């Protein structure tokens with residue numbers, strides 16, 4: 001257990017926060033610090049064909065140890081951390097034999113991780129938790145995944161009696177800013193399928209995610225002195241407000257769960273002359289997803305029609321861009337790759353929690369690039385913030401799942 005803890009802490013104490021405003025890959029130079037260290041470590045444990053390209057994508061191979069033909073499988077995680085919360089100067093705290101009570105993350109700042117708010121904590125009574133000190137995120141997302149993959153490969157190397165086929169592993173930058181899969185060379189990776197180790201609690205197994213689009217609607221206006229504005233002024237902010245009122249009130253992130261889709265307004269700024277409204281559109285169901293995009297168009301047209309005479313041209317312009325699609329379409333035809341992961345968990349006494357992801361993963365983009373790629377738990381909770389924590393036992397279970405998937409894949413049919 002200590003080896004796993006040391007390895008994890010070694011990774012999380014290296015700041016690898018990504019930056020959505022950067023145009024380079026990796027988006028931040030500091031991601032190289034961990035990337036270079038990982039390459040060294042993969043060498044030390046004895047993996048082969050270790051490569052790191054000029055964008056910091058790392059790949060490596062554990063060769064097959066059986067004579068018969070076995071599909072090549074892959075395991076993937078990302079080494080950047082979310083720009084939503086500071087990833088600098090992370091000071092992890094290790095809590096052994098957790099007693100199920102409040103955990104004071106930072107006495108000075110009065111920051112407490114409490115099971116009365118984060119009920120999941122109670123599942124981990126008696127276990128070893130790694131938390132933050134309340135001033136940063138932890139980076140279990142997704143350095144837990146990296147820890148698990150490296151540890152599982154090390155385990156397989158030290159236990160040659162466990163049969164397995166060729167295994168490819170990859171670590172990527174910039175997943176948190178949605179670019180982790182962008183420069184992923186699926187052909188070079190050469191796996192028949194893969195798993196991202198990037199889920200949360202023990203048992204999570206995911207192969208459905210949102211279909212996603214973004215919409216930016218620009219509203220025009222006409223500024224006139226307010227004292228003499230009657231019949232002349234057009235206030236673009238009020239038109240944006242009109243638009244918002246046409247959206248279904250109950251289809252927002254805070255009102256939906258499971259397979260329910262939503263519209264999420266995440267930015268609104270304006271003046272009388274121009275207002276920009278930005279929102280994202282999410283739905284697991286392809287048809288409903290298309291309907292949502294159509295609704296944006298419909299409302300825009302309706303508003304344009306209403307103001308056609310007064311404004312003379314289109315007063316609202318909608319720019320809708322698809323972002324990613326539900327991987328289910330790509331995974332269902334090769335459903336056995338989910339079944340193997342499920343069987344691995346059951347064999348280990350882990351109850352599989354198969355549920356739709358309310359977001360996207362690198363795996364969904366990879367699935368559309370030709371590498372079907374479900375997502376498996378990495379063990380952490382409360383990602384992207386100061387309450388992030390990971391039970392060490394959950395990481396151990398993830399290691400076992402990786403090893404078992406490798407073993408099951410190599411079983412003679």
Ligand SMILES: [Zn+2]
Nearest residue numbers: 141142175198
């Ligand atoms: Zn992640």
